[in-house]
Amino acid sequence: TAALNSHPIYHSGLYELLSVLPSQLQPHVEGADDRSFLHAMFGERSLHSLVKVSRKPDSAQTPVFSPQGGTSHTCGLTEELQGRSANNEMRELVKLLSKPHIKSLLSVHDTVARKSYDPELPPLPDDIDDDEDSVKIIRLVKNKEPLGATIKKDEHTGAIIVARIMRGGAADRSGLIHVGDELKEVNGIPVDDKKPEEIICILSQSQGAITFKVVPGIKEDAQSKEPKMFVKALFDYSPAEDKAIPCKEAGLAFRKGDILQVMSQDDATWWQAKLEGDGNPRAGLIPSKHFQERRFAVWRPMTITTLQRTPSKRFSGLRRSFRLSRRDKKTNKSMYECKRSEQYDTADVPTYEEVMAYRRKHGDRHRLVLLVGPSGVGLNELKRKLLISDPQHFSITIPHTSRSKRHQESDGVEYHFISKHLFEADIQNCKFIEHGEYKGNYYGTSFDSVHSVLSKNKVCLLDVQPHTLKHLRTAEFKPYVVFVKPPSIERLSETRKNAKVISGKDDKNSSKPFSEEDFQEMISAAQMMENQYGHLFEKVIVNDDLTIAFNELKQTLRKVETDTQWVPVSWTHS
Numbered sequence: 001t002a003a004l005n006s007h008p009i010y011h012s013g014l015y016e017l018l019s020v021l022p023s024q025l026q027p028h029v030e031g032a033d034d035r036s037f038l039h040a041m042f043g044e045r046s047l048h049s050l051v052k053v054s055r056k057p058d059s060a061q062t063p064v065f066s067p068q069g070g071t072s073h074t075c076g077l078t079e080e081l082q083g084r085s086a087n088n089e090m091r092e093l094v095k096l097l098s099k100p101h102i103k104s105l106l107s108v109h110d111t112v113a114r115k116s117y118d119p120e121l122p123p124l125p126d127d128i129d130d131d132e133d134s135v136k137i138i139r140l141v142k143n144k145e146p147l148g149a150t151i152k153k154d155e156h157t158g159a160i161i162v163a164r165i166m167r168g169g170a171a172d173r174s175g176l177i178h179v180g181d182e183l184k185e186v187n188g189i190p191v192d193d194k195k196p197e198e199i200i201c202i203l204s205q206s207q208g209a210i211t212f213k214v215v216p217g218i219k220e221d222a223q224s225k226e227p228k229m230f231v232k233a234l235f236d237y238s239p240a241e242d243k244a245i246p247c248k249e250a251g252l253a254f255r256k257g258d259i260l261q262v263m264s265q266d267d268a269t270w271w272q273a274k275l276e277g278d279g280n281p282r283a284g285l286i287p288s289k290h291f292q293e294r295r296f297a298v299w300r301p302m303t304i305t306t307l308q309r310t311p312s313k314r315f316s317g318l319r320r321s322f323r324l325s326r327r328d329k330k331t332n333k334s335m336y337e338c339k340r341s342e343q344y345d346t347a348d349v350p351t352y353e354e355v356m357a358y359r360r361k362h363g364d365r366h367r368l369v370l371l372v373g374p375s376g377v378g379l380n381e382l383k384r385k386l387l388i389s390d391p392q393h394f395s396i397t398i399p400h401t402s403r404s405k406r407h408q409e410s411d412g413v414e415y416h417f418i419s420k421h422l423f424e425a426d427i428q429n430c431k432f433i434e435h436g437e438y439k440g441n442y443y444g445t446s447f448d449s450v451h452s453v454l455s456k457n458k459v460c461l462l463d464v465q466p467h468t469l470k471h472l473r474t475a476e477f478k479p480y481v482v483f484v485k486p487p488s489i490e491r492l493s494e495t496r497k498n499a500k501v502i503s504g505k506d507d508k509n510s511s512k513p514f515s516e517e518d519f520q521e522m523i524s525a526a527q528m529m530e531n532q533y534g535h536l537f538e539k540v541i542v543n544d545d546l547t548i549a550f551n552e553l554k555q556t557l558r559k560v561e562t563d564t565q566w567v568p569v570s571w572t573h574s
């Protein structure tokens with residue numbers, strides 16, 4: 001500016017000056033780039049026009065335009081013009097300059113000239129506590145317009161909460177404040193102990209920038225849009241051991257049986273989920289159903305090989321409901337004639353099962369109680385104790401047999417006695433849950449015998465082979481599966497000193513004390529069941545001390561009747 005003012009040709013006009021400036025400055029400019037930049041800049045038509053504008057009203061030769069820019073110039077220009085004697089051109093110019101879009105243009109020019117477009121953020125408070133909920137510092141520049149938000153005091157916690165955001169208001173347009181946010185400070189003043197009216201007073205008194213410190217709430221609309229899909233995990237998962245997960249830290253670890261709320265299935269491989277009932281709103285990554293099924297399909301063949309190496313006798317059935325034992329050497333296999341395909345069933349790959357909360361309404365049928373466990377673990381003993389503890393409430397099914405009735409027996413009490421021919425027809429018609437053959441006679445538990453107990457509004461206790469579980473998992477039975485597990489071999493030897501292996505309840509003479517081998521077999525059979533069917537067990541009870549195991553079972557079954565449980569969604573549709 002100083003150079004401009006003292007230049008001899010200044011008075012002959014800025015316009016002329018502009019045209020000579022590039023050549024005048026030439027000796028001071030080294031680079032060809034810089035030179036062509038100067039030429040371009042001073043030759044720019046818009047610059048010339050501006051100079052013209054500035055010169056027209058300038059009859060007193062006082063420069064109005066200054067290359068420094070700034071508010072004083074753009075805003076001052078209009079005022080200055082108005083102060084001068086009016087001619088038509090000037091009036092037109094004043095009119096033009098007072099148009100809103102020209103004003104805005106000039107104001108943008110000023111902002112850019114002052115480089116004041118970077119927002120000035122308040123310094124981060126240095127007293128932020130690590131344990132404190134994550135806070136958000138919001139800075140709004142307020143004009144006279146109200147904020148467009150209402151606040152309220154939470155009745156329970158006393159916190160100041162944003163209650164409402166007015167559509168289109170300043171707060172809404174900012175997109176920074178939401179319903180449910182907790183207000184902690186306004187302009188550095190803590191508001192916890194203030195009444196809403198006092199806070200409103202602080203707000204209305206503040207002008208310009210207002211700083212809020214808020215704890216973001218869980219957005220209401222986000223909450224209502226939250227997916228309500230729940231799944232039961234049928235396998236254990238540890239992201240730390242998963243080589244495929246894109247970020248281990250973002251993974252969610254869970255155990256078989258955990259209920260997960262699936263928050264997002266947008267990614268085909270990695271879902272986002274939370275553990276049901278977990279207060280932490282942040283979801284974690286879990287493998288998608290499809291991805292996990294594919295991985296299991298790759299891993300599975302190894303599992304089968306291990307299982308098949310185990311001596312087949314360990315698999316031989318355990319028979320209870322029809323009061324026979326798998327232990328009879330002759331019938332060992334035929335009693336438990338379950339097809340290999342069923343024992344090594346790989347069709348149902350256990351990943352996730354979609355579930356829903358279910359609570360039995362008063363008067364509804366009871367859920368079928370299924371007891372599963374290796375032979376000799378004590379299923380009959382536990383059933384017996386439950387029956388005698390409350391015979392009006394618990395009941396068992398009456399099995400069918402094709403053997404002839406003995407004279408102290410009555411049809412429909414110990415057994416339903418039917419002919420071999422009829423029994424075979426019923427097998428064909430899939431009337432049995434399980435059936436087997438013992439000493440040339442058929443024995444079996446029918447689906448009807450379960451219906452019969454349930455229709456009397458009693459709790460039906462049934463012990464089954466685990467492979468039949470899948471046939472019983474229906475909306476009609478809504479089975480609750482309890483796995484009874486043996487304790488360690490040492491505890492078995494200690495607790496079963498006086499116990500007897502009953503090899504045929506239809507044949508009362510055959511019983512003998514447990515051997516070490518029996519215990520081993522019980523433990524490995526239990527292990528195998530758990531590996532293969534563990535995902536279907538809702539409760540595992542270790543039958544160590546009989547009284548303790550019985551009490552735990554009784555308490556569990558009471559809860560099944562009264563509490564809410566997660567059951568497959570398909571069971572709740574009927």
Ligand SMILES: Nc1ncnc2c1ncn2[C@@H]1O[C@H](COP(=O)(O)OP(=O)(O)OP(=O)(O)O)[C@@H](O)[C@H]1O
Nearest residue numbers: 320375376377378379380381495499500544545546
């Ligand atoms: N916790 C326990 N402590 C001591 N003895 C037990 C316990 N549980 C069961 N027993 C005894 O073990 C024996 C076998 O039990 P039980 O007949 O109930 O087994 P099970 O699982 O029904 O087997 P199976 O189907 O082969 O008959 C019985 O003599 C029973 O009294």
